[in-house]
Amino acid sequence: MRWLPSMTAFRGPGVWLWRWRRNPLRRRSDALEAWIVLAVWSVTVIGGVLAGLAAAHSVERGMDRERAEWRPVMALLTQDAPKSAAASAAGAERVWAKVRWTGTDGSSHAGRVRVAAGSTTGTAVTVWTDRDGSLVTEPATASQAHVRAAMVGVLVGAGVATVPFVGGRMARERLERRRMAQWDEAWARFGSTWGRMTG
Secondary structure, three states: OOHHHHHHOOOHHHHHHHHHOOOOOOOOOOOOHHEEEEEEHHHHHHHHHHHHHHHHHHHHHHHHHHHOOEEEEEEEEEEOOOOOOOOOOOOEEEEEEEEEEEEOOOOEEEEEEEEOOOOOOOOOOEEEEEOOEEOOOOOOOOOHHHHHHHHHHHHHHHEEEEEEEEHHHHHHHHHHHHHHHHHHHHHHHHHHOOOHHHO
């Protein structure tokens, strides 16, 4: 078991840096691979983090703008909402119906929104509109915007980080195939002299 200390030393932290050190076994492809690994991990980590943060900030800023600009408006049903046999006693089921409302500039608008099933004509409902008076969904709260922005940031960051990572893997595989071809060539030359060396 005298080989154990040497194996332990081989597995030490210095083994990861051998491509950077000058030694007779290091080939040009080894140094090139070391630079590729360094560049790929740098771009993967830094690029992914920066892209994720930028996307999250953009999404959260957009939702903040929606909260500031979108306004609730009182609208009136212009038709009876359809009744549903599956509607509960509490009227929880919602269906599409036509409504009309007046914008902040006094102009009249109409559209379709979801209301409680069975609502009658003239029922008042709250709708959300943008600066132009067009119908929009209710804006996300600050906490909801933060969660959505974080999710988008993670997805965008992971997507951006995947590109250099995959590119680096492809480059390393190409170098590995080239090294194997060089090894085969070297062994072929060595094999041709094997009989003369042992004869």
